[in-house]
Amino acid sequence: MIIKIDFESEIPIYEQLKRQIIQGIAKGDLAKGEELPSVRQLAEDIGINLHTVNKSYNLLKDEGYLVVDRRKGTRVSDTMPEPNEKYIDNLKEEIGYISADAYCKGIRKEEFLSICEKYFDNFIANGEDESNGR
Amino acid sequence: MIIKIDFESEIPIYEQLKRQIIQGIAKGDLAKGEELPSVRQLAEDIGINLHTVNKSYNLLKDEGYLVVDRRKGTRVSDTMPEPNEKYIDNLKEEIGYISADAYCKGIRKEEFLSICEKYFDNFIANGEDESNGR
DNA sequence: TACATGTTATATAATGTATATAACATGTAG
DNA sequence: CTACATGTTATATACATTATATAACATGTA
Numbered sequence A, B: 001m002i003i004k005i006d007f008e009s010e011i012p013i014y015e016q017l018k019r020q021i022i023q024g025i026a027k028g029d030l031a032k033g034e035e036l037p038s039v040r041q042l043a044e045d046i047g048i049n050l051h052t053v054n055k056s057y058n059l060l061k062d063e064g065y066l067v068v069d070r071r072k073g074t075r076v077s078d079t080m081p082e083p084n085e086k087y088i089d090n091l092k093e094e095i096g097y098i099s100a101d102a103y104c105k106g107i108r109k110e111e112f113l114s115i116c117e118k119y120f121d122n123f124i125a126n127g128e129d130e131s132n133g134r
Numbered sequence C: 001t002a003c004a005t006g007t008t009a010t011a012t013a014a015t016g017t018a019t020a021t022a023a024c025a026t027g028t029a030g
Numbered sequence D: 001c002t003a004c005a006t007g008t009t010a011t012a013t014a015c016a017t018t019a020t021a022t023a024a025c026a027t028g029t030a
Helices: A013-027 A039-046 A050-063 A085-104 A109-121 B013-027 B039-046 B050-063 B085-104 B109-121
Strands: A066-069 A073-076 B066-069 B073-076
Touching (some): A013 A050, A013 B085, A039 A050, A050 A066, A085 A109, A085 B013, B013 B050, B039 B050, B050 B066
Antiparallel strands (some): B066 B073
């Protein structure tokens, strides 16, 4: 999987990396149980410090996305994190702000929902039946 | 309009204030052309520094939400900002990440879109006809 | 003239981000 | 057992961001 860091971005490097890994998992670029590069390897590949990668990995580990196996290194968790209350509250706050901004700027409800749907659909695999459990 | 700052939040104070003003405009708590408190007044009310309020006001001014009239003070702009390319790109990136995170955590497409719709609807005034221009 | 407005200029402190270097415990491969 | 790679921890440093404090300025109002 290819990681692209924007060093001019206002979003911290560790946060960009974390987001791309989550999107990689959602898209299927990173399979459940798949091994990730070591912190040193990935840091060298991207051209950043090992501690910056380690911070991303730790945040993802705390959230339940990654697991560390002493034998097999860092891997994508076999079971995805549950949506706890804190996450739901945060999601609603973010959507609340983003939709307010979009509404003020004249984005129509249909346009807004169309974008939300398009990006969500991007993660639903071909033939995946949404009506089943995960 | 009541401003609530969470001093424990990881979101900077000036950013929280900026977001609440945008949401206030979207909800109609702040009407177009309405005068805002002075930076000193609002800073005192909230219990923060005047420069922190000034930073939020300036960001909102740069974005087109607020206008400064030497005679009438700072007011909500009569015309809302246009959705430029930078904004659209940013919106898609944010939605892309948020939906990936939601998808991984088992949020169903219907749930996700339901939240998006609910919060957007929150800003559409009673009787407002969405099919018309703004 | 007195006052309030936004604005600008410094300065300082605290925190967050990113880097650098080193060391440690654990598990793997030779 | 030895050498190596892994994640982890510990310091230290540099820099940017955030928030505050104090002061001053130009402009417009009363």
